[in-house]
Amino acid sequence: MERTVVRCAEGHLFSTATFPMQNLGAGRIGPGRLIRCPRCARLRSAVPADLAALSGDQIQRALRREAAEFLA
Numbered sequence: 001m002e003r004t005v006v007r008c009a010e011g012h013l014f015s016t017a018t019f020p021m022q023n024l025g026a027g028r029i030g031p032g033r034l035i036r037c038p039r040c041a042r043l044r045s046a047v048p049a050d051l052a053a054l055s056g057d058q059i060q061r062a063l064r065r066e067a068a069e070f071l072a
């Protein structure tokens with residue numbers, strides 16, 4: 001399943017299967033979407049993470065930490 005690695009406003013990395021903007025360029029991402037961060041356990045504004053700036057280990061850990069739900 002294709003998942004998008006995202007970063008919450010607090011800097012936590014996790015992934016979601018339902019992020020709708022994964023094919024857009026960085027200039028079009030905008031303010032992000034509200035997603036319930038599994039680390040914060042509350043809604044956070046999250047944007048797609050820049051995978052080029054992450055290590056493979058960070059990406060793998062984010063992919064194992066999937067957002068339980070997608071909102072807004």
Ligand SMILES: [Zn+2]
Nearest residue numbers: 008012037040
């Ligand atoms: Zn968080």
